[in-house]
Amino acid sequence: PTIIAVVPAAGIGSRMQADRPKQYLLINGKTILEHTLQALHSHPAIAHVVVAISPEDPFFAELPVASASWLTRIAGGQERADSVLRAVATLPADCWALVHDAARPCLSHADIDKLVGVCTQQEVAGGILATPVRDTMKRARPGASQSPEIAHTECRENLWHALTPQLFRADQLTQALAQGLAQGLPITDEASAMEAAGYCVALVDGNPANIKITRPADMPLAQFYLSALQE
Numbered sequence: 001p002t003i004i005a006v007v008p009a010a011g012i013g014s015r016m017q018a019d020r021p022k023q024y025l026l027i028n029g030k031t032i033l034e035h036t037l038q039a040l041h042s043h044p045a046i047a048h049v050v051v052a053i054s055p056e057d058p059f060f061a062e063l064p065v066a067s068a069s070w071l072t073r074i075a076g077g078q079e080r081a082d083s084v085l086r087a088v089a090t091l092p093a094d095c096w097a098l099v100h101d102a103a104r105p106c107l108s109h110a111d112i113d114k115l116v117g118v119c120t121q122q123e124v125a126g127g128i129l130a131t132p133v134r135d136t137m138k139r140a141r142p143g144a145s146q147s148p149e150i151a152h153t154e155c156r157e158n159l160w161h162a163l164t165p166q167l168f169r170a171d172q173l174t175q176a177l178a179q180g181l182a183q184g185l186p187i188t189d190e191a192s193a194m195e196a197a198g199y200c201v202a203l204v205d206g207n208p209a210n211i212k213i214t215r216p217a218d219m220p221l222a223q224f225y226l227s228a229l230q231e
């Protein structure tokens with residue numbers, strides 16, 4: 001089946017507190033976004049890449065990759081789910097959409113292979129890369145974010161961190177996202193929309209090096225993992 005990568009890259013990176021959206025910060029002389037696009041484009045199973053960029057973004061057009069024939073830019077939306085919906089809605093109905101955060105440059109081909117394998121061979125609508133939770137999980141009492149207190153300990157068994165890529169049929173994902181957003185559900189990843197629509201979604205044990213760059217301290221970590229991938 002045809003696989004098209006969809007990259008939400010229309011965020012502002014507020015938690016990074018940099019002078020520009022985090023996808024345009026440099027690691028080893030290349031922007032995070034370029035590392036991410038390269039990791040996807042260089043995979044032989046990925047036919048094309050669609051990237052969601054903010055209409056006001058002055059940075060993307062300056063990148064050499066902006067004119068690449070394998071890349072299409074579309075306008076991002078208010079929230080991540082809006083950006084993804086706008087992108088997947090442009091895809092042919094019968095292709096697979098492999099949705100991957102721009103802020104996750106440390107993606108390996110091995111993880112893409114593993115995800116594609118599970119989604120195309122098992123009786124599931126699609127799947128996501130994920131890693132099992134390692135720490136003990138605490139639920140805080142609602143309210144007081146200044147001095148939070150523990151309400152109870154969540155059972156860690158069967159608890160996973162959701163990563164990206166997340167792989168689904170483009171038509172099913174477009175419908176599920178549109179429906180979830182219309183219902184006002186908290187759609188923080190593609191799987192949450194697919195779950196709400198009643199689909200079965202596989203958890204695929206991925207490499208924990210595939211971090212989402214969120215805060216300044218994640219930059220040296222990502223640089224380390226990127227070097228490790230290239231070895």
Ligand code: CTP
Nearest residue numbers: 008009010011012013014015078079083102103
């Ligand atoms: N994203 C997007 N459109 C939005 C918001 C986010 O395409 N309206 C993208 C981001 O560019 C990022 C990915 O979704 O690649 C994951 O989001 P996140 O890590 O939260 O990035 P930001 O929203 O940019 O960061 P912050 O939440 O700290 O502002």
Ligand code: MG
Nearest residue numbers: 011012013080
């Ligand atoms: Mg965000």
